[in-house]
Structures are given as C-alpha cells and as structure tokens.
Amino acid sequence: MPPPPLRTFRSGLFRTIALAARASPFALAAMALAGVLAGIAPTGMAWYARRVLDGVAHGDRQAVITGIVAEAGLLLLTYVAGGLNQFATARLRLALGFLLQRSILEKAIAVPYACFEDPGFYDALSRARREAVGRPVALLAGLFAVAQALAVLGGSAALLFRFSPLCALAILLAALPGFLTETRFATALFRLQNRRATEAREQAYLEQVLTRDDHAKEVRLFGTGPAFLERARRVFTLVFDEDQALARRRLLVGLVADLVALALFYAVYVYVALRALSGALTVGDLGLALVTFRQGDGALKQALGGVRGLYMDQQYLANLYDFLDLPVPAPRQLAPAARAQDEQGLRFENVGFTYPGAARPALAGVDFSLAPGRKLALVGENGSGKSTVLKLVAGLYEPTEGRILLDGRDLRAWDGEALRARLAVVFQDFVRYQLTVRENVAPRAAEDAVPDDAIARALARSDAAPAVGRLPRGLEQRLGKLFSGGVELSGGEWQKLALARAFLREGADLLLLDEPTAAIDPAAEAALFERVRAETAGRMAILVSHRFSTVRLADEILVMDGGRIAERGDHDTLLAAGGRYAALFRLQAAGYR
Template identity: 85%
Template sequence: MSPTLPRTAPGIVAVEVLCPILAARGVRPRVLDFEVLAPVPEPPTSSLRSRLSRTIALAWRASPFALASMVLAALLAGAAPTGMAWYARRVLDGVARGERQVVLVGIVAEAVLLFLTYVAGGLNQFATARLRLTLGFLLQRAILEKAIAVPYACFEDAGFYDALTRARREAVGRPVALLAGFFAMVQAFAVLAGSAALLFRFSPLCALAILLAALPSFFTETRFATAIFRLQNRRATEAREQAYLEQVLTRDDHAKEVRLFGTGPTFLERARRVFSLVFEEDQALARRRLLVGLGADLVALALFYAVYVSVAVRALAGALTVGDLGLALVTFKQGDGALKQALGGLRGLYMDQQYLGNLYGFLDLPVPPKRPLLPAARARDERGLRFENVGFTYPGAKRPALLGVDLFLAPGKKLALVGENGSGKSTILKLVAGLYEPTEGRIFLDGRDLAAWDPEALRARLAVVFQDFVRYQLPVRDNVAPRAAEDAVPDEGIRRALARSEAGPIVKKLAQGLDQRLGKWFPGGVELSGGEWQKLALARAFLREQADLLLFDEPTAAIDPAAEAALFARVRSETEGRMAILVSHRFSTVRLADEILVMDGGRVAERGDHDALLGAEGRYAALFRLQAAGYR
C-alpha cells in the first residue's frame, strides 16, 4: 500500500503521512476518532537469501578487510581438519610398519595444519570484533537517520517505539551473528565435504549415518528458534517498560523525587513484576526445548555408536588397518561435528534473519515526502499569520484538541495565549511550527497556505522555545548552537544570543566559558539551575536572528519574577518588528501582548488586549484577579 494516499475531505486524516510505521503495517485512513492504533499486521518478511546478501553488502561497506578476513579464516579452518585426519592415518600406519620418515613427515604436516587452524581462529576473532564495531556503527547511524526523517507524529505512537526498540536491539550484534553463522556453516561444509570423501572409502552408510544423526537436532532447534523469535518480538513493550524503570532509578533528573517520595521500592517492585513475567515465559519455553532436545540427542547417540561398533567389528576381522580404523573414527567424529555445526549454523541463520527482519523492516519504512494533507488554498495578498476555522485531533485521540480557532497576527505584533492546562495553547504552537497539520481549516503565513510551504523555508522563519526544552549534556556553545558545525556560527553570534536571553552572566561564571560542558552525565560537567537552563534555551531561539516568527511556550516558567520582568523587557525590544506568540500562565507577562486569546476546551473563549479583557469581567478577569491575589 502506498504511504501517500491523498486526502481530499476535511475531517479525514492521512495516517500514512502522519506516521509511515502505521502505513507500512496496513493501517487505513480513518475519520477524526483515530481508532487506528489497534493491532495491525506485521510487515512482510523477506527471504534468508535476500537478508544475507544485504548484510554481506553492508559488511563490505563497513569493512572490506574484516569481511575478506572472515572468508579466508573460514576456508582455512574448513580445509585443515581433512588434511590432519589423512596425515594421522599415515602416522598410525607408519608406526605399525616401522616407517620412521613417514611418521615424521606426517607429524610435521599435522603440526603445520594445526597451526593454520590457530591462525584462522585468531584472524576470525579479530575480523569479527572489527566488523561488530564498524557495522554496528553503520547500522545505528542508519537507524538514527531514519528516526530523524520520520514525521514528528510517529514519536507519539507506541507502535513506532516498539519498532524502533526492536531495530536498535538487533543493530549491534545480530548482523555480525548472521555473518559469523554463515561463515561457520561454510567452514563446516568444507570439513563435511572432506570427511564424506574419506568415509566413502569405507562405506557410504557411514556418511548417511552422519546426516541422519544430525537431522533431529536441526529440526528441533529450528522449531524453537521460531518460537523464541515470536516471543521476543511480542515482548518489545515489556522490554521498553523495563528499560524505562531502570532509567527512572538511575538518571539524575529522577533521583531527587525517587528519594524524597520514597518511590524506589515501588519502581523496583514494578521492574520485578515485569521480569517475572518475562522469566516465566522464557523458562516454560526452555523446559520444552530441553526435553525435546534430549530426545534428539539420544537418536544421534544411537546412530553414532552403531557405526562405531560396525567399524570396530571390521577392524577385528582384519578388513581395516590400524590407520584405517583411526582415520574412520576421527573422520566420522569430524564429519558428525561438522554436520551438526553446519545445521546449527543454518538454524542460526534462520533465526538471525528473522530478527534482522525487525532491523531491515524499520530501515525500509517509507518516509513520505512533505505534501499538504489538504489541498493548498490559493495565495492571497496578505502579510502575517492567520488561522481560519482551524481544528485538530491528535493521532489516537477521540476528542479534538482544537475546534474552530480563528486568529490573525500582523507583522510586528505580539499574541499571548492563556488558559488552563490542556486547553490547546501548545497545540497552536505545534501547528504553526509545522509539527502537525490541521485536520480542519487552514493556516496561512504571508498569504500562503502553511501546507504549501517548503519545510526548510518555514523553519528558517521560526525561532521556538518549548516548555519541555532540551538540556544538552554538551558544552555551552553546543547548547546555544547545536548546528554550529554545519552552519559555522561565530562566537560573537553566540555571545549576542546569550546576552539577549540574560544568560551572559551565567557563562562568565563558568571556568571554561563557552567550552564548559554542562550537566552531570559526563566528567567535568557543571549543573545549572532550572532557570539558567531555560535562559540557554532562549538563547538558542535568539540565535536565529533572521527568524521573524517567534514561538514561546512557557519560556520563563523556571525563572523568578524579577528576572522574568527584565528578560521580557529585553525580549520585547529584541522582537521589535517581528511576530511573536507567547504561551504563559503569568499574567504579568501576557499583559504586554498586543492581543490575548483565552483558550478553553480547544476553543477561543475570549480575545482582546489586557485592558479590554479586564473590563469584560469574563474568564480572563477572574483568572487575573485570582493570580494577583496571591501576591498581596
């Protein structure tokens, strides 16, 4: 199914565009209730051959030397055992006949071949470790690039997080495990080919016995490999929950509440319950695997000793020399081990390629091109930002977050949004920023439908501070200018942004200035107060000097009132001639706006400037007096 089905009617959301994860799983567009997060089919799997070919191609990109070394090691280790068995026979026969030279040559040849197996093992170990690093990094980067590329709405979808968790889990070790299993199988088949050639000198039944002895184990393990894969895939949510609980108990931003509220034992108990559920399922499967596996091993053991007795009887009858007897027994054991290794490798390939389906399925998810969910309206001769009957419902939600919102923000004007939590204030900012598109109505910027704007051109005009701003555990300059490496922001520009956000004095106190690492996650980091972090977030917004539309979502919530007053005086002067939308619960701040919208239940309940709204004696006036009473 195409992930870019058109949507032509208001009220129908193209889920495929909002989240390609849902599209890839076969979710169809629905109306506004968004009942689209029910269980959906898994993406189709591809063949073992295609996934193996893709993994080999990726490994060649990551490290041609490591891949070539693994091939060479497999061929060396596969050829040496056959030669060693042959020379062992010559040594035994040479001893029986008293041929000293034959014995010495055979021993030296065996030693050389044994040394080559050591070389092959060391080379394979080195190449595998190298490939695990290089290929793991290559795939992790691909996953992160995909995470950056998908629409923002995906990050509010639990199914997306499950898919992301499974992909990241498989990226580091699974591709190398697939390759290691494949080359182990190549090595085993090389040993097996040599063993079969030697065993056929005695009896074709010996070679057949090797095959029959290994088959029960192969079918048993293949069956349980599928069961284990399905079990682990089904438990992706539990794995994320366990990781989250560990994070709550170990991260610095949770540590204070965990100790002060005494929630540590509670979270530990939750983690124990999740572990118990996982453990019981694992153990039940492990018990079944043990019992069935013992039965397969008994079948193999009976076949092995049947051939052992047969060869011993022929040797007692004088049909075989001592060297032949030794060769037969060694070769049979080598062949038996090689076939088990080959079938085990094939079983591992079968299991690993299923897990790689999670990785490659995620990497192959389509990222739809930016296109309007609604047909873009004709451009009009107008400057400023306009909402026309805008409505919006979050994916998976049944109640709309916005209904029938109309507003106009002229160039150079300031708009404030007030209202209770959940009234739709932050949603308006997300729509203006292009993180979502309205499910009803239209938004215009300078006369053009926002849906028709190029995303990069729109972002260039925006400077945004959200209430859940990021605290980068990085140096100050990288907190203010995270894209400095690409955009080459000079220090003067960073210092201007810091001054505008009243963060200049903060940086002056730091021992290493702009190069001081912040946060406590890494050695040498310095922790800031909540208000200081918020000023750095403001500096990130002020760094975008060309932006003419500023969006502030509770930008001073962690700053004391005196500092807030000074900061907003600076903000007002710095944003002169530029549009700004401010969300705040502090009426001392919003009263400075040219127009104030009072939001209630996703609708605009009141609008006007501060004096007009106070005079109207409505909801704004009541909230203002309630807050003012707290300062008396």
C-alpha cells in the same frame, strides 16, 4: 501478501553482506578467507592421521614423520585461520555496528515528529537498536561457519564412502533431530522476545528512574525507590519465568535428540570395529573412519545449526531492516522562502487537529490572524490546545482540518528549511544539553560556525549573560552533571539558555514561546519580555503563559477552552468583558494580595 520466507531470507542475507562490504571490505574478505582455510584443514588432518597409524602398524618411519609434519602444518593453518577470523570479526563488529547505529539515528531524525508520540514506534526503535550491533556480524559469522562446515562435511563424506554409504547416511540421521529441536525452540524464543519489547522498555525505564540524577531527589524524598524496585522485580520475574519454562522444555527434548545421535554413532563404531576385526580394514582405516565420522557428524551439526542460526538471525534482523525501511515523507516541490506581496503574516483558517489515536480533537474551528510586528498571547487551562497551536505553526504536525497560511502561502507548501529559518522556538519542555554553553546556545555550531559576538548578543537578550560570566570556563564550560567537570545550573538559568538558543536566530521573524519563563521569577520575566518586545519590533510572536503580568503585554489575547477560542481581545477589553479571562486574572491576582 508478505514475500515467501526463503525470498525474505535471501534478500536479508544479501543486504547484510552489502552493508558489511560497505562498512569494512577487508574484514569481510578476511572472514571469508578464514572460513575457507578452516574448512579445508580437517579433512587433510584426518587423512594424514590415517597414514601415521598405518605407518606405525607397518613400521614405516618415513610415512609416520611425513604424516605428523603434514598434520602439524594443517593444524597450524587452523590456528592462523582462527586468529584471522577473530581479528576480522572484531573489526567488522565495530565498523558495521557504527554504520547501522548511524543509520538508525538518521532514520529517527527523518521520520515525522508524530512517530515520537506512538508507543509502537518506540517498540520498533528498541528492537532495532537491540539488534544493530551484534546480530549482523553473527549472521555473517554463521554464514562463513556454514560454508566451513560444508567443506568439512564434503571431505568427510568422501572419506566415509570408502567404507560404506550407510556411514555417510548415519551422519545425516544423527544430526537431524538436534537440528529440528533447536530450530523449533529458537523460533519460539524469537517470538517470545519480540513480544516482550514493551516489557524490556519498561524495565529499562524503571532502571533509569532509579539511577538518573534528575530523578534521585524525588526517589529519596517520596520514598519511591522500593516501589519502583518492586515493579522492576515483577517485570524481571515475568521475563525469567517465561524464559525458564521454555528452557526446561528445550532441555528435555534436546536430551532425546542427543540420545538418538549417540545411538547412531555407536552403531557406526561397532560396524567399523567388526570390519577391522575381520581384516577388511586396517588400523589406520579404523582410526580414519572414527575420526571422520566424528568430524562429519560435528560438521553436519554445525552446518544445520548454522542454517538454523542464519534463519533466526535473519528473523531478528528483520526488526532492524523493518525499522530502517519505515517510510519517510518524500520531498515535495516546495515554495521558496520569498514572501507573497499581497498578504503578510500568519493566519489560521478553521483549523482543527486530532492527535493520532486520540478520541477527541485537540483543536476545532480555530481562526485568527497575526500581522507582522504584532504579539499574540494564548491563555487557558492545561489541555486547552495552546501548545498544539505552536506545534502546528512550527510544522511538527499538519492540520487535520482547515489550513495555516504564512504570508499567504499554506505551510504545507513551505520548504522545511525555509520555514525553520523564519522560526525561533522555545517549548516548555526545552532540552538541557549536557554539553558546553556554546553548544547549548548554538547546537549546530559544528556545521555552521557562529561568531562569539552573535552568541553574546543572544545571551544578553535572554538575560543569561551574568550566569555564564560566573562560570569558570565561560562559553566552553560543560554543563550538567552527566560528565566529569560539568557545572549544574538552576532551572531559571537553564531556561534563559534555551531562550538564548531561540534569540540566536536573529533572522527569524516569528517567535514561538511556550511557557518560556516558567522557572524565572515574575519580576525578571516582566523585564525580559519588555526587552524582547522592544528588540523584536517588526517581528511576530506567539506567547503561551499562565502569568497575566506577561500576557498583558501582548497586542491580542486568545482565551482557549477545549480546543476552541472562547474569547479574544487585548487585556483591557477582556477584563471589561468580565468573562473567563477576567475571572482567571482576578483569581491569579488574589494570590498576590
């Protein structure tokens, strides 16, 4: 059962205040002080304005001067409060925005990898990032504005009671229709925007396709620009039409609420004016009543609107806090990195795996062993389960059936850092960091200093050293075209850098290579793998490749088909068997004749 709305509101408000105090206690205190000062001043200004009017009516020069000076001082106080509030709000927006953005990013790297293949997770992430910067500060600013308005309202009510309790009641009645109207339509707008998270992401994606450099070639060559632009227009039109329909209804109902407030104000105006005509009130009383009513009416509207705003801001912030509260797997009592003595290597035992939300398994009944120093190749058509095997070995997923053992110990019992220390991985969709060469080879260099000679060895092993040697700034050269001064590499050169990133892990004894040389020419690929084979003696390696010139270097080859192992053996054995491997090999060989 979800918690009551009031309890949820309170917990969200207290959480935001606690985060603000952590981000910038000075800014939070300054905003509170500014609210107090701005709340006290209007009542005093109205009182001294009455003294000025009565002083003028009675020819009391001293009262006039005293009232004007006091009113000017209070007005100056409001200016100081406004400036302080503006400064503190800007400071808090930056500090709290950074704190929350960091929290979002920390959550993103802590959740399981499977989240990144779930569209619902991306919707939640999009909503959280949208609300992280401005919404918490808006909530706090609204809170202090409500406190300020209540202070003004309290002073106005006290002054109006001097004339009639009905005047104070009229303030409440005048503001209530507008409050109910705004609350109703703000809630409707929140639900509308929350429901449109997917459309917002689609529009952002279409804009990205039309503006990114890695899409620009195909957009122009295939003439897809107008088509994508039309799709973006349709998404915008859908959003625009829904917003406009809601805005029209809000306008009409709001006008009715304003007419009610206007009628009540002029009723009070007439009542006070008639009492002044009868001599029951002075000119100063008349001015005080009218100014106080306007102030009180405005303060009550501000207070009610602020409460509505607080409620709405908290609804939006619930998206942020729901994301930050996503469960992260608790640390387990895991095994140390020491290896068992009775069994070495990697073993799959009847392993099956089904991707979340998928109708059929990606792997079923997969069994194989890989001893230290041995090289295993996986071949098969796209979607046969090759890359899934590597993801399971890397610990990105856990098997839904069976188990995977490394040195006789279930992978689920391995500490994450200990397991990653034993792996060197290159996936086919490797990352091209728009950073320096050094940061591409050693992304963790900022936290773990990496000697230049270690980077040089990794570049040499991956055959990336010649390309790096031609760059103007060597290891310090920024790559890519996203930032000024960057140099773009060819696809093969980027891939060699990704290989160097894996080869930097000299202590890793299990290499996972998923189409790691697809952008490299066959001759260079064969030479590269001969060198890798020689330099990784004693290490295990699993290779996924469609090039049989490379696959034949493996000690054992598994032919995957529909998530199962259809054939196994070395290159010569599989060719002699005349099965699927032999057919694929002959088909590829025919292309070179």
